[in-house]
Amino acid sequence: MASSTLAQSPVKQDGIFSRIASGSLFPVLSILAVLVALWYVFAVVLNAPFQRDLDRRAGEAPGFVEFVGKTLSQPKPTLPAPHQVASNFFENTFMRKITSNRSLVYHAWVTLSSTLLGFAFGTALGILIAVGIVHFVALDRSLMPWIIASQTIPILAIAPMVVVVFAAIGITGLVPKALISTYLSFFPVAVGMVKGLRSPEILYLDLMHTYNASAAQTLWKLRVPASVPYLFASMKVAVAASLVGAIVAELPTGAVAGIGAKLLAGSYYSQTIDIWSALVAGSIVAVLLVTAVGVVGHVVERSMGGRPA
Amino acid sequence: MQPAVSNTVIEASKLGLTFQTNDGPVRALSDVDLSVGKGEFVSFIGPSGCGKTTFLRVIADLEQPTSGMISINGMTPQQAREARAYGYVFQAAALFPWRTIENNVALPLEIMGVGRDEQKARIKRTLDLVNLSGFEKKYPWQLSGGMQQRASIARALAFDADLLLMDEPFGALDEIVRDHLNEQLLKLWAQTDKTICFVTHSIPEAVYLSTRIVVMSPRPGRVTDVIESTLPRERPLDIRESPEFLAIAARVRDGLRAGHSYD
Amino acid sequence: MSTFKISWQAALAIVVCAIALARLPIASVNDTAIFAPGATSAIFVLIGGAALLSMFPLSAMLTAAVLFIGAHGAAWLLIAAIAGSEGAAHASFFLLVAAAWLLAWRCVTVLSAIRSSNRSADTLLRLLIPTIFGAWILIIWEAITRGAGIPFVLLPPPTAVGARIANSLPVLWADVNQTILRAVIIGYVIGCGAGFVVAILADRVDFLRRGLLPIGNMVSALPIIGVAPIMVMWFGFDWPSKAAVVVIMTFFPMLVNTVAGLAASNHMERDLMRTYASGYWQTLWKLRLPAAAPFIFNALKINSTLALIGAIVAEFFGTPVVGMGFRISTEVGRMNIDMVWAEIAVAAIAGSVFYGVVALAERAVTFWHPSVRGG
Numbered sequence: 025m026a027s028s029t030l031a032q033s034p035v036k037q038d039g040i041f042s043r044i045a046s047g048s049l050f051p052v053l054s055i056l057a058v059l060v061a062l063w064y065v066f067a068v069v070l071n072a073p074f075q076r077d078l079d080r081r082a083g084e085a086p087g088f089v090e091f092v093g094k095t096l097s098q099p100k101p102t103l104p105a106p107h108q109v110a111s112n113f114f115e116n117t118f119m120r121k122i123t124s125n126r127s128l129v130y131h132a133w134v135t136l137s138s139t140l141l142g143f144a145f146g147t148a149l150g151i152l153i154a155v156g157i158v159h160f161v162a163l164d165r166s167l168m169p170w171i172i173a174s175q176t177i178p179i180l181a182i183a184p185m186v187v188v189v190f191a192a193i194g195i196t197g198l199v200p201k202a203l204i205s206t207y208l209s210f211f212p213v214a215v216g217m218v219k220g221l222r223s224p225e226i227l228y229l230d231l232m233h234t235y236n237a238s239a240a241q242t243l244w245k246l247r248v249p250a251s252v253p254y255l256f257a258s259m260k261v262a263v264a265a266s267l268v269g270a271i272v273a274e275l276p277t278g279a280v281a282g283i284g285a286k287l288l289a290g291s292y293y294s295q296t297i298d299i300w301s302a303l304v305a306g307s308i309v310a311v312l313l314v315t316a317v318g319v320v321g322h323v324v325e326r327s328m329g330g331r332p333a
Numbered sequence: 334m335q336p337a338v339s340n341t342v343i344e345a346s347k348l349g350l351t352f353q354t355n356d357g358p359v360r361a362l363s364d365v366d367l368s369v370g371k372g373e374f375v376s377f378i379g380p381s382g383c384g385k386t387t388f389l390r391v392i393a394d395l396e397q398p399t400s401g402m403i404s405i406n407g408m409t410p411q412q413a414r415e416a417r418a419y420g421y422v423f424q425a426a427a428l429f430p431w432r433t434i435e436n437n438v439a440l441p442l443e444i445m446g447v448g449r450d451e452q453k454a455r456i457k458r459t460l461d462l463v464n465l466s467g468f469e470k471k472y473p474w475q476l477s478g479g480m481q482q483r484a485s486i487a488r489a490l491a492f493d494a495d496l497l498l499m500d501e502p503f504g505a506l507d508e509i510v511r512d513h514l515n516e517q518l519l520k521l522w523a524q525t526d527k528t529i530c531f532v533t534h535s536i537p538e539a540v541y542l543s544t545r546i547v548v549m550s551p552r553p554g555r556v557t558d559v560i561e562s563t564l565p566r567e568r569p570l571d572i573r574e575s576p577e578f579l580a581i582a583a584r585v586r587d588g589l590r591a592g593h594s595y596d
Numbered sequence: 597m598s599t600f601k602i603s604w605q606a607a608l609a610i611v612v613c614a615i616a617l618a619r620l621p622i623a624s625v626n627d628t629a630i631f632a633p634g635a636t637s638a639i640f641v642l643i644g645g646a647a648l649l650s651m652f653p654l655s656a657m658l659t660a661a662v663l664f665i666g667a668h669g670a671a672w673l674l675i676a677a678i679a680g681s682e683g684a685a686h687a688s689f690f691l692l693v694a695a696a697w698l699l700a701w702r703c704v705t706v707l708s709a710i711r712s713s714n715r716s717a718d719t720l721l722r723l724l725i726p727t728i729f730g731a732w733i734l735i736i737w738e739a740i741t742r743g744a745g746i747p748f749v750l751l752p753p754p755t756a757v758g759a760r761i762a763n764s765l766p767v768l769w770a771d772v773n774q775t776i777l778r779a780v781i782i783g784y785v786i787g788c789g790a791g792f793v794v795a796i797l798a799d800r801v802d803f804l805r806r807g808l809l810p811i812g813n814m815v816s817a818l819p820i821i822g823v824a825p826i827m828v829m830w831f832g833f834d835w836p837s838k839a840a841v842v843v844i845m846t847f848f849p850m851l852v853n854t855v856a857g858l859a860a861s862n863h864m865e866r867d868l869m870r871t872y873a874s875g876y877w878q879t880l881w882k883l884r885l886p887a888a889a890p891f892i893f894n895a896l897k898i899n900s901t902l903a904l905i906g907a908i909v910a911e912f913f914g915t916p917v918v919g920m921g922f923r924i925s926t927e928v929g930r931m932n933i934d935m936v937w938a939e940i941a942v943a944a945i946a947g948s949v950f951y952g953v954v955a956l957a958e959r960a961v962t963f964w965h966p967s968v969r970g971g
Contacts, residue, residue, distance in 0.1 A: 048806045048807070048809070048810055051803050051804070051806040051807030051808075052806075052807045052810050052811060054803075054807065055804070055807035055808060055811060056811070070830075102829070102830065103830075161705075161708045161709065162701070162704050162705040162708040162725075164708075165704070165707075165708045165721075165722070165725045165726070166704050166708070166725045166726050166728065166729035167726075167729060168726075169722075169725075169726035170726055170729065170730060173948060175901060175951075177901075177943065177944040177947045177948065178901065178904040178905045178908055178943050178944075178947055179905075180905045180908065180909055181905070181908045181909075181920070181921070181924055181939070181940055181943050182940055184912070184924060184925055184928045184936075185924070185928050185933065185936045185937075185940070188928045188929075188931075189750055189751070189933065192749065192750060192931075193750065260817070264816075264817040264818075264819075267819055268819045268821055271819050271821070271822065272821065272909055272912075275909070275912045275913075283819075283822070287822055287824075287825055288825070288913070290825060291825035291828065291829070291913050291914070294829065296826070296829065299822075299825050299826055300826070302822070303819075303822045303823065303826075306818070306819045306822050307818045307819070310817050310818045310819055311814065311817065311818070314817045390867075393867075393871055394870070394871075395867050395870060395871070414870070414871060414873050415873045416873075417872065417873060419871070420871075421867075421868065421871040423864045423867070423868065424864075425864060427862075427864045427865050427868050429865070429882075429883065429886065430964035430965070431886045431889075431962075431963075431964040440872075440882065441872045443882070444869075444872045444873075444874045444878050444882070445872065472964060474964065474966075474969065
């Protein structure tokens with residue numbers, strides 16, 4: 025009688041082969057291909073009015089193919105074509121010295137460093153608060169509602185002020201930005217960790233109780249191991265939030281380096297291609313960070329004897 | 334004795350079903366020959382993996398057989414399903430938590446396009462039948478497990494299908510509740526004259542309820558014995574201490590043991 | 597059992613009080629004491645008295661009431677007297693604030709231990725405890741900024757922010773109108789609606805679902821906010837560009853959650869619908885959408901925050917001279933930090949209200965879900 029369910033759920037395996045077999049890679053790639061094609065179409069359509077204007081002034085009447093070619097190679101297009109972004113990104117990533125302030129690696133590193141610092145602080149703070157909330161009723165009942173309520177507040181709006189105020193008392197650079205990342209990343213960790221520390225069933229807690237285990241022993245031997253999956257799930261959210269925090273913190277302050285600064289500079293000088301390649305850089309950093317957290321989580325869970333999911 | 338089977342409801346011949354799994358093919362059903370007549374109460378009993386639930390799911394068109402023939406009222410399972418020929422009761426009540434009891438019972442009626450007034454009448458009748466009058470406005474999670482399962486039986490009865498398929502409906506309930514529901518189910522069967530296919534792994538339950546007991550065994554899933562009950566249709570609970578009852582139970586047990594090689 | 601219940605908070609409060617008494621005056625300017633003798637002694641009596649009384653074997657409610665009055669009465673006296681003489685506070689002032697805070701802590705601890713069987717009393721406690729906690733963040737903030745005389749440009753006290761809100765209501769309303777009533781609401785509705793529709797589409801076309809789900813999951817980790825400058829270039833400085841940012845930010849969470857939600861109904865329930873020979877739309881409407889409701893509301897809640905963030909941050913990239921993000925970035929530049937705080941307070945209130953409305957709707961729609969009915 026169990027055979028029916030057995031047949032319906034294919035047994036999951038890790039690795040790229042099973043993904044192709046279960047068939048998500050091909051749809052993903054084809055949808056991405058469609059998106060790139062659409063992007064080209066939109067690039068032509070959106071850049072066409074300006075190009076037509078240019079041609080009229082120059083008194084030229086190019087053929088269709090030539091016209092399309094021109095719309096895809098404007099220096100400041102409304103929507104840059106994917107290959108323009110790609111070549112700009114490639115040039116600014118691999119062709120420049122990484123200490124040059126035109127190098128995207130340099131800007132990404134500036135943002136990444138405050139992201140990581142903030143993320144580390146945020147995670148530590150989140151875990152501490154979660155442990156406190158789980159152990160003290162007063163803290164649970166007074167602090168927890170605020171943590172949840174604060175999720176509803178656009179915290180990011182504070183970012184410019186924090187940076188400026190810190191600058192006023194002579195603290196600039198990494199710390200204020202990292203502080204915003206801390207602030208953004210500690211919420212998901214605290215909430216996820218509270219959930220995780222409370223995840224053991226009452227049965228297991230009763231078992232610890234029969235051993236007359238102390239609160240600290242229960243924490244280390246039961247609650248912490250049980251919370252690991254929750255911790256890494258929320259750390260993935262936190263690291264993404266941390267990056268957003270670092271980028272936004274670079275926006276209003278005339279910061280000279282970082283992905284946020286790059287976005288703002290691009291926006292000032294209408295360097296659309298620069299904006300897009302900064303966006304690509306930010307996205308790559310985000311994917312790398314989330315993947316890294318995921319991999320670490322996977323390794324830790326594996327080493328703790330977790331079932332391969 | 335039961336009257337002779339006059340018209341057949343379910344007719345299976347050489348029925349087989351093989352699942353393709355990662356561990357290779359699993360023969361869930363193999364060469365099952367069986368016919369169920371109108372008004373019968375047939376129990377399917379056997380250990381896990383013997384295919385008793387799979388057989389029920391094949392009747393309900395929830396699984397497709399890979400070989401052999403099966404017909405329900407002369408139709409294929411799919412046609413029978415589309416004709417709403419049967420009500421199905423699952424292991425769990427599977428009541429929608431966002432609907433009240435009466436709206437849960439109304440669910441199949443809404444889907445089948447029954448008119449409002451007719452719906453009301455049928456809800457009242459079926460809830461009366463399972464002794465749930467007065468709980469119409471309650472939500473499932475406000476009722477006990479036994480009451481939830483009764484509501485799900487009412488839901489299966491609501492659209493007046495002649496065939497009732499029950500897949501271990503009382504398996505998750507405690508024995509006291511189960512006894513009570515068994516008694517009620519027999520009464521209900523007597524009142525409505527339905528054909529019932531009932532999957533269970535409890536020998537007393539199977540013997541107490543059935544006119545016929547189909548004993549099945551695993552690897553491959555097959556029918557090893559079919560036992561006609563000699564008990565009268567009228568069955569008080571204490572019939573379970575009668576020698577006749579115990580004799581049938583012993584036969585079922587022997588059948589189970591014979592079909593089961595403990596390897 | 598002893599007749600006294602000695603708590604470390606109350607005991608410590610008494611010790612701190614005694615040290616403060618030895619280090620009078622509380623605050624002074626040019627050797628002129630700012631606190632009148634009456635006020636000074638009232639503060640000591642309130643704190644010391646409440647601390648002592650709390651050790652008597654009173655009922656929990658009464659103990660909490662005594663502590664509440666002692667802590668907040670003293671805090672009120674301290675803050676009222678220091679206003680106007682910022683920076684004049686001595687160590688004694690801060691010690692007394694600390695003592696009052698200890699009493700409030702004890703008060704919260706006592707309240708937290710109360711297990712009321714009465715439902716409305718329980719709700720009241722549930723609200724009262726975090727309110728006291730929040731109030732004390734403001735009290736300590738007020739006491740430190742006023743007591744230590746921190747320049748307003750760095751950190752204005754809450755009362756100054758409150759006064760600024762009261763004085764600038766028209767400006768604030770115009771900003772709310774621009775940012776929230778237009779950019780946020782319109783973008784939110786379009787973004788969530790589009791995400792929902794695409795999710796239904798993806799549900800019908802399996803190929804689309806398998807392709808979009810991983811992409812959607814990945815996109816939700818990206819700093820999408822970075823598209824703001826592009827949107828400003830495309831749609832101009834006014835609210836449509838902000839709404840466009842909000843649409844993009846809210847689309848993917850809705851898509852991913854709805855797709856996940858549509859898969860949330862279990863096998864048995866779907867088999868049941870199959871035995872009824874129910875059609876796709878009937879199954880969708882009667883089973884899968886209700887089962888997906890908790891997921892959809894989760895997205896709606898996440899998006900309520902994202903929408904506000906998106907609209908405000910997008911305004912950093914250029915706006916007409918109105919809007920919450922515009923106000924924040926310009927007033928920061930002018931060092932009008934109290935206005936910035938006022939704007940942030942308004943944003944916080946708007947965000948909470950927005951979230952609260954969605955959460956209330958969720959409770960009404962998914963009343964049956966274990967997380968709502970408390971089962």
